[in-house]
Amino acid sequence: MSATRPQPTALTVHQASRQLEVAYDDGAVFRIPFELMRVYSPSAEVQGHGPGQEVLQTGKRGVSIYAIEPVGHYAVQPRFSDGHDSGIFSWEYLYRLGAEQDALWARYEERLAEAGVGRDDPMPVKSGGACASH
Template sequence: MAGLDRNTPKPTEVTVHQQSRALEIAFDDGARFRIPFELMRVYSPSAEVQGHGPGQEVLQTGKRDVEIVGVEPVGHYAIQPTFSDGHSSGIFSWEYLYHLGARQGELWQRYEQRLCDAGIDRDAPMVEKAGGGCGHH
């Protein structure tokens, strides 16, 4: 994973809001976002969620009430949150957090469309390697 280029906005403030379950992040270009933990969790940049290539993404469900229980800094370019469901392998670069914040409306729509296409409810528990039903086009 490459470091940041000089033009990537840097965060000036990062706050974890447990009550509203959102990560508030302010950047030095004046942008400020409140990114819901659920959105971060379902779009985690980890291989466990993203798979190992296009079309390999693992649809995440049942994450509406997920919380962030810890955050570790990764160098000067990212954070690694630990979620209450035990997921902790996602490294969120500042650039990726900016992308999640700036495009969250579009990302929510894409997530809801994927749920709809798969015929899965957003609040359904995660199914470990379901045999059939999904993945057939």
């Protein structure tokens, strides 16, 4: 391993504001909206199985986290209120979500505009060709 990566010192789920607060040992503290976590979930369901296979997520503004489980000493796995529970969020990935929130929100808005859909539109129903592992 090259450099020491920041490690979390505290993790707080704020249900009222729908944010996950993560404090790191380098002094960084991030409040990451559940919606941002959901639309950027590292799961194959959201990211696809390769570049260009990402699935644009919509209708996630009101999503909440009803459980969050540790995964070893390197990650957590949240269970979202919309049934999504396959994303494993490493400490490094959560740090990126927190540190790059503004750019990630802007990119999400661009992708929505390119697709001609709104942030609150329901997810389209898939028909055929779906990955058998989901």
